Amino acid sequence: MMKAIIKSFLLFYLALLSIGCVEVKTSITENNNTVEHFLVSSTELTKNDVITINLPKVRPKNLAIIDPNGQMFIIQSAEADVLMMREEEFLLLKTLEIPIRNSKGTIWINGQKSKQVIFEQAGKYIIYFADNLETEPENTFNFSAQITVK
Protein backbone atom coordinates (compact mmCIF):
# COMPACT_ATOMS: atom_id res chain seq x y z
CA MET A 1 0.00 0.00 0.00
CA MET A 2 2.72 2.49 1.11
CA LYS A 3 4.87 1.45 -1.86
CA ALA A 4 1.99 2.16 -4.25
CA ILE A 5 1.43 5.60 -2.69
CA ILE A 6 5.11 6.53 -2.96
CA LYS A 7 5.29 5.20 -6.54
CA SER A 8 2.19 7.16 -7.55
CA PHE A 9 3.56 10.40 -6.08
CA LEU A 10 7.01 9.88 -7.60
CA LEU A 11 5.52 9.36 -11.08
CA PHE A 12 3.47 12.56 -10.78
CA TYR A 13 6.46 14.46 -9.37
CA LEU A 14 8.89 13.22 -12.05
CA ALA A 15 6.48 14.20 -14.79
CA LEU A 16 6.23 17.69 -13.37
CA LEU A 17 9.96 17.97 -12.69
CA SER A 18 10.53 18.08 -16.41
CA ILE A 19 8.48 21.26 -16.62
CA GLY A 20 10.56 23.48 -14.33
CA CYS A 21 10.05 27.14 -15.08
CA VAL A 22 7.46 27.29 -17.77
CA GLU A 23 8.83 28.69 -20.98
CA VAL A 24 9.38 32.41 -21.40
CA LYS A 25 8.41 32.65 -25.04
CA THR A 26 6.87 35.78 -26.44
CA SER A 27 3.12 35.62 -26.71
CA ILE A 28 1.58 34.17 -29.86
CA THR A 29 -1.15 35.72 -31.92
CA GLU A 30 -4.16 33.63 -32.60
CA ASN A 31 -7.37 34.71 -34.31
CA ASN A 32 -6.13 38.30 -33.88
CA ASN A 33 -6.21 37.91 -30.09
CA THR A 34 -3.01 37.91 -28.09
CA VAL A 35 -2.69 34.75 -25.99
CA GLU A 36 -0.36 35.15 -23.03
CA HIS A 37 1.63 32.18 -21.79
CA PHE A 38 1.52 30.62 -18.35
CA LEU A 39 4.62 31.73 -16.51
CA VAL A 40 5.93 31.60 -12.97
CA SER A 41 8.45 34.45 -12.90
CA SER A 42 10.88 33.09 -10.32
CA THR A 43 11.33 29.47 -9.33
CA GLU A 44 13.74 29.93 -6.40
CA LEU A 45 12.18 31.76 -3.50
CA THR A 46 12.72 32.51 0.17
CA LYS A 47 10.17 32.85 2.98
CA ASN A 48 9.96 36.60 2.35
CA ASP A 49 9.25 36.32 -1.37
CA VAL A 50 6.03 36.32 -3.33
CA ILE A 51 5.22 33.85 -6.13
CA THR A 52 4.19 35.79 -9.22
CA ILE A 53 2.20 33.87 -11.82
CA ASN A 54 1.23 35.26 -15.22
CA LEU A 55 -1.91 33.61 -16.50
CA PRO A 56 -3.01 33.00 -20.09
CA LYS A 57 -6.43 34.23 -21.19
CA VAL A 58 -7.82 30.71 -21.14
CA ARG A 59 -6.89 29.08 -17.85
CA PRO A 60 -8.11 26.30 -15.57
CA LYS A 61 -10.65 27.25 -12.93
CA ASN A 62 -8.99 25.73 -9.84
CA LEU A 63 -5.65 26.21 -8.12
CA ALA A 64 -3.75 24.00 -5.70
CA ILE A 65 -0.21 23.81 -4.38
CA ILE A 66 1.49 20.46 -3.81
CA ASP A 67 4.09 20.39 -1.06
CA PRO A 68 7.33 18.30 -1.00
CA ASN A 69 5.42 15.43 0.68
CA GLY A 70 2.78 15.29 -2.05
CA GLN A 71 0.11 16.96 0.08
CA MET A 72 -2.25 18.98 -2.10
CA PHE A 73 -3.45 22.30 -0.64
CA ILE A 74 -6.48 23.75 -2.41
CA ILE A 75 -6.35 27.51 -2.88
CA GLN A 76 -9.23 28.09 -5.29
CA SER A 77 -12.05 25.68 -6.06
CA ALA A 78 -15.69 26.73 -6.04
CA GLU A 79 -16.76 23.10 -6.11
CA ALA A 80 -14.77 22.42 -2.90
CA ASP A 81 -16.10 25.68 -1.45
CA VAL A 82 -12.55 27.05 -1.16
CA LEU A 83 -12.28 30.52 -2.62
CA MET A 84 -9.45 33.03 -2.43
CA MET A 85 -11.61 35.28 -4.64
CA ARG A 86 -14.85 35.11 -6.58
CA GLU A 87 -14.74 32.66 -9.53
CA GLU A 88 -15.39 35.40 -12.08
CA GLU A 89 -12.46 37.44 -10.75
CA PHE A 90 -10.19 34.42 -10.76
CA LEU A 91 -10.95 33.71 -14.41
CA LEU A 92 -10.06 37.28 -15.40
CA LEU A 93 -6.83 37.64 -13.42
CA LYS A 94 -3.74 38.50 -15.47
CA THR A 95 -1.25 38.09 -12.65
CA LEU A 96 -1.62 36.20 -9.40
CA GLU A 97 0.66 36.81 -6.42
CA ILE A 98 0.96 34.36 -3.55
CA PRO A 99 3.18 35.26 -0.58
CA ILE A 100 5.30 32.39 0.73
CA ARG A 101 4.92 33.47 4.34
CA ASN A 102 1.66 32.42 6.02
CA SER A 103 -0.28 31.52 2.84
CA LYS A 104 -2.92 28.94 3.71
CA GLY A 105 -4.63 26.21 1.72
CA THR A 106 -7.32 23.64 2.42
CA ILE A 107 -6.54 19.99 3.05
CA TRP A 108 -8.54 17.10 4.48
CA ILE A 109 -7.18 15.44 7.61
CA ASN A 110 -8.90 12.13 8.36
CA GLY A 111 -11.76 13.23 6.12
CA GLN A 112 -12.12 16.60 7.86
CA LYS A 113 -11.60 19.86 5.98
CA SER A 114 -8.89 22.03 7.50
CA LYS A 115 -7.07 25.26 6.57
CA GLN A 116 -3.31 24.96 7.02
CA VAL A 117 -0.15 26.98 6.32
CA ILE A 118 1.31 25.72 3.00
CA PHE A 119 5.01 26.60 2.95
CA GLU A 120 6.02 25.06 6.28
CA GLN A 121 9.28 23.53 5.04
CA ALA A 122 12.04 24.16 2.52
CA GLY A 123 11.82 22.12 -0.67
CA LYS A 124 10.12 21.74 -4.03
CA TYR A 125 6.49 22.77 -4.42
CA ILE A 126 4.24 22.44 -7.45
CA ILE A 127 1.84 25.18 -8.47
CA TYR A 128 -1.03 23.29 -10.08
CA PHE A 129 -3.90 24.93 -11.98
CA ALA A 130 -6.50 22.43 -13.22
CA ASP A 131 -10.13 22.27 -14.23
CA ASN A 132 -10.46 19.11 -12.16
CA LEU A 133 -8.37 18.63 -9.00
CA GLU A 134 -9.64 15.07 -8.51
CA THR A 135 -8.32 13.27 -11.58
CA GLU A 136 -4.97 12.56 -13.26
CA PRO A 137 -3.23 15.57 -14.88
CA GLU A 138 -3.51 13.76 -18.27
CA ASN A 139 -7.29 13.90 -17.93
CA THR A 140 -7.87 17.59 -17.30
CA PHE A 141 -6.93 21.00 -18.66
CA ASN A 142 -4.03 22.10 -16.46
CA PHE A 143 -0.84 24.11 -16.11
CA SER A 144 1.86 23.43 -13.56
CA ALA A 145 5.24 24.72 -12.54
CA GLN A 146 7.72 23.77 -9.89
CA ILE A 147 9.22 26.23 -7.42
CA THR A 148 11.87 25.75 -4.75
CA VAL A 149 11.43 27.38 -1.37
CA LYS A 150 14.71 27.81 0.48
Added chain:
Amino acid sequence: MKEHYTSKSGVILEANVKLKIKKIADKYYAATQKNIVVTSGTRTSKSQAEAMYGKLAGGDKLTVYKNRTAAQEIKKSYDDAVTAKKLKPQIIQAIKSTLDSQILKKVYISKHLRKGAIDVRSRDMTPNEKIKFKTASLGVATKVILEVTPPHFHLQF
Protein backbone atom coordinates in the same frame (compact mmCIF):
# COMPACT_ATOMS: atom_id res chain seq x y z
CA MET B 1 -34.56 3.64 -4.33
CA LYS B 2 -32.25 6.52 -3.38
CA GLU B 3 -28.88 6.62 -5.16
CA HIS B 4 -25.81 6.69 -2.97
CA TYR B 5 -23.60 8.39 -5.53
CA THR B 6 -23.50 11.74 -7.29
CA SER B 7 -21.33 12.93 -10.18
CA LYS B 8 -19.53 16.20 -10.75
CA SER B 9 -21.13 18.23 -13.53
CA GLY B 10 -20.07 17.21 -17.03
CA VAL B 11 -19.11 13.65 -16.04
CA ILE B 12 -20.07 11.12 -18.73
CA LEU B 13 -20.97 7.60 -17.55
CA GLU B 14 -22.15 4.73 -19.74
CA ALA B 15 -25.28 2.86 -18.61
CA ASN B 16 -23.38 -0.32 -17.67
CA VAL B 17 -20.83 1.72 -15.70
CA LYS B 18 -23.65 3.47 -13.82
CA LEU B 19 -24.97 0.08 -12.70
CA LYS B 20 -21.54 -0.91 -11.41
CA ILE B 21 -21.06 2.40 -9.58
CA LYS B 22 -24.48 1.94 -8.00
CA LYS B 23 -23.43 -1.50 -6.72
CA ILE B 24 -20.24 -0.10 -5.18
CA ALA B 25 -22.02 2.97 -3.77
CA ASP B 26 -24.73 0.82 -2.13
CA LYS B 27 -22.13 -1.45 -0.51
CA TYR B 28 -20.07 1.54 0.62
CA TYR B 29 -23.15 3.26 2.04
CA ALA B 30 -24.12 0.13 3.95
CA ALA B 31 -20.64 0.08 5.52
CA THR B 32 -20.21 3.82 6.22
CA GLN B 33 -23.57 5.62 5.81
CA LYS B 34 -21.79 7.88 3.33
CA ASN B 35 -22.31 8.53 -0.37
CA ILE B 36 -19.59 8.63 -3.02
CA VAL B 37 -18.82 11.32 -5.59
CA VAL B 38 -17.71 10.41 -9.12
CA THR B 39 -15.22 13.10 -10.15
CA SER B 40 -14.47 11.95 -13.70
CA GLY B 41 -15.80 9.46 -16.21
CA THR B 42 -15.25 8.56 -19.82
CA ARG B 43 -13.75 11.41 -21.82
CA THR B 44 -14.54 12.10 -25.45
CA SER B 45 -11.71 12.83 -27.86
CA LYS B 46 -13.34 16.23 -28.47
CA SER B 47 -13.16 17.30 -24.82
CA GLN B 48 -9.61 15.91 -24.57
CA ALA B 49 -8.70 17.93 -27.68
CA GLU B 50 -10.19 21.10 -26.16
CA ALA B 51 -8.19 20.60 -22.94
CA MET B 52 -4.96 19.97 -24.86
CA TYR B 53 -5.60 22.99 -27.08
CA GLY B 54 -5.86 25.14 -23.93
CA LYS B 55 -2.54 23.81 -22.64
CA LEU B 56 -0.74 24.30 -25.94
CA ALA B 57 -2.17 27.80 -26.47
CA GLY B 58 -0.98 28.66 -22.96
CA GLY B 59 2.59 27.72 -23.85
CA ASP B 60 2.67 24.20 -22.39
CA LYS B 61 4.82 21.59 -24.14
CA LEU B 62 2.75 18.61 -22.95
CA THR B 63 5.58 17.22 -20.84
CA VAL B 64 3.10 16.09 -18.19
CA TYR B 65 1.90 13.21 -20.40
CA LYS B 66 3.55 9.87 -19.72
CA ASN B 67 3.28 8.79 -23.37
CA ARG B 68 5.75 11.34 -24.77
CA THR B 69 5.48 10.09 -28.37
CA ALA B 70 1.70 10.42 -28.43
CA ALA B 71 1.93 13.85 -26.78
CA GLN B 72 4.45 15.08 -29.36
CA GLU B 73 2.22 13.84 -32.23
CA ILE B 74 -0.56 15.98 -30.78
CA LYS B 75 1.75 18.97 -30.35
CA LYS B 76 2.80 18.61 -33.98
CA SER B 77 -0.81 18.64 -35.18
CA TYR B 78 -1.34 21.84 -33.13
CA ASP B 79 1.86 23.47 -34.43
CA ASP B 80 1.03 22.58 -38.04
CA ALA B 81 -2.49 24.00 -37.71
CA VAL B 82 -1.17 27.23 -36.10
CA THR B 83 1.46 27.60 -38.85
CA ALA B 84 -1.31 27.15 -41.42
CA LYS B 85 -3.12 30.04 -39.64
CA LYS B 86 -6.15 27.88 -38.88
CA LEU B 87 -8.83 29.13 -36.51
CA LYS B 88 -9.38 27.72 -33.01
CA PRO B 89 -12.20 25.25 -33.96
CA GLN B 90 -10.05 23.91 -36.84
CA ILE B 91 -7.02 23.56 -34.58
CA ILE B 92 -9.13 21.62 -32.03
CA GLN B 93 -10.43 19.44 -34.89
CA ALA B 94 -6.83 18.71 -35.98
CA ILE B 95 -5.93 17.65 -32.43
CA LYS B 96 -9.10 15.53 -32.21
CA SER B 97 -8.22 13.76 -35.48
CA THR B 98 -4.79 12.87 -34.10
CA LEU B 99 -6.37 11.60 -30.85
CA ASP B 100 -8.92 9.55 -32.82
CA SER B 101 -6.21 7.90 -34.91
CA GLN B 102 -4.24 7.12 -31.72
CA ILE B 103 -7.34 5.58 -30.11
CA LEU B 104 -7.82 3.37 -33.21
CA LYS B 105 -4.29 2.08 -32.53
CA LYS B 106 -5.24 1.63 -28.84
CA VAL B 107 -2.96 4.45 -27.76
CA TYR B 108 -4.65 6.44 -24.99
CA ILE B 109 -3.04 9.72 -23.91
CA SER B 110 -5.45 9.66 -20.96
CA LYS B 111 -6.80 6.56 -19.22
CA HIS B 112 -10.24 8.15 -19.45
CA LEU B 113 -10.33 7.93 -23.25
CA ARG B 114 -10.79 4.22 -22.67
CA LYS B 115 -14.36 3.16 -21.87
CA GLY B 116 -15.13 2.18 -18.29
CA ALA B 117 -12.66 4.44 -16.48
CA ILE B 118 -13.90 6.55 -13.59
CA ASP B 119 -12.47 8.54 -10.67
CA VAL B 120 -14.03 8.78 -7.24
CA ARG B 121 -13.46 11.41 -4.53
CA SER B 122 -11.15 10.17 -1.79
CA ARG B 123 -10.11 13.38 -0.04
CA ASP B 124 -13.05 13.39 2.38
CA MET B 125 -12.64 9.73 3.35
CA THR B 126 -10.96 8.60 6.56
CA PRO B 127 -8.29 5.88 6.22
CA ASN B 128 -10.89 3.35 7.40
CA GLU B 129 -13.43 4.55 4.82
CA LYS B 130 -10.81 4.19 2.09
CA ILE B 131 -10.39 0.54 3.06
CA LYS B 132 -14.18 0.11 3.03
CA PHE B 133 -14.38 1.70 -0.41
CA LYS B 134 -11.74 -0.69 -1.76
CA THR B 135 -13.64 -3.61 -0.24
CA ALA B 136 -16.90 -2.40 -1.80
CA SER B 137 -15.19 -2.21 -5.21
CA LEU B 138 -13.81 -5.75 -5.08
CA GLY B 139 -15.42 -7.99 -7.66
CA VAL B 140 -17.11 -5.04 -9.39
CA ALA B 141 -14.14 -3.03 -10.72
CA THR B 142 -11.26 -4.79 -12.46
CA LYS B 143 -8.79 -2.26 -11.09
CA VAL B 144 -8.95 0.08 -8.05
CA ILE B 145 -6.02 2.45 -7.52
CA LEU B 146 -5.76 5.04 -4.76
CA GLU B 147 -3.95 7.93 -6.43
CA VAL B 148 -2.31 10.30 -3.97
CA THR B 149 -1.47 13.37 -6.05
CA PRO B 150 -4.04 14.60 -7.00
CA PRO B 151 -5.99 12.52 -4.46
CA HIS B 152 -8.70 10.23 -5.90
CA PHE B 153 -9.59 6.60 -6.53
CA HIS B 154 -9.18 5.47 -10.13
CA LEU B 155 -11.41 2.56 -11.11
CA GLN B 156 -11.45 0.55 -14.30
CA PHE B 157 -14.43 -1.67 -15.19
